[in-house]
Amino acid sequence: MHLDWSALGQVAAVSLGVTVAVVVVFSLGVLGLARGGDDDVPDSGPVTAVGRVQAGVCFLACAAVVVYGIYLIVPQFH
Secondary structure, three states, X not given: OOOOHHHHHHHXXXXXXXXXHHHHHHHHHHHHHHOOOOOOXXXXXXXXXXXXXXXXXXXXXXXXXXXXXXXXXXXXXX
């Protein structure tokens, strides 16, 4: 049995990179939801429109990564 260590390393590196990227994007989405009316004062009011847009874009990006991963795993979708 032959194991291609280079390919295994590439898969591990890409998996780690994508995982870190998804966590960062999700964290930015949570930050968008936490953003109140005044950025200098915590818990200063309702979420601003910019915060909602930021959260929506970030959460949609995370959902797109999950859907793409499921597409790659399930062979009936190809």
